[in-house]
Amino acid sequence: MIDPDTATSGPAGFLARLRCRLEHIVHWLRGFVFGMTTYEMVMTMLKERADREHLFVLISFGDLLGVPILPPYYSLRLLPFIVPLMGTWKRRLLREKDLTDIASMLD
Numbered sequence: 001m002i003d004p005d006t007a008t009s010g011p012a013g014f015l016a017r018l019r020c021r022l023e024h025i026v027h028w029l030r031g032f033v034f035g036m037t038t039y040e041m042v043m044t045m046l047k048e049r050a051d052r053e054h055l056f057v058l059i060s061f062g063d064l065l066g067v068p069i070l071p072p073y074y075s076l077r078l079l080p081f082i083v084p085l086m087g088t089w090k091r092r093l094l095r096e097k098d099l100t101d102i103a104s105m106l107d
Contacts, residue, residue, distance in 0.1 A: 050092075053085070054089065054092060054093070057086075058093075060078050061075055061082060061086075063075065065093075
């Protein structure tokens with residue numbers, strides 16, 4: 001990207017400023033079109049991915065919460081891959097609200 005402040009004056013400076021302005025307009029238009037067309041799909045897919053990751057960790061390490069689903073052998077084999085996710089998983093599990101929780105907050 002060309003910096004219009006360092007461009008020389010005259011026709012070359014004018015073209016540099018015009019090019020810079022057009023680059024900004026194109027960048028803004030790309031963001032606008034992305035927001036109008038695919039932003040909601042991308043956010044939905046990211047939420048779906050997080051939900052599936054949450055479910056996988058719950059199935060794999062549910063015994064931490066007293067839900068024995070998998071034998072401990074498989075949990076121990078997967079432990080090195082799951083350790084970095086444990087902090088965020090526990091926070092997300094405690095943050096999650098059920099419909100009954102939301103209804104009780106209304107009263």
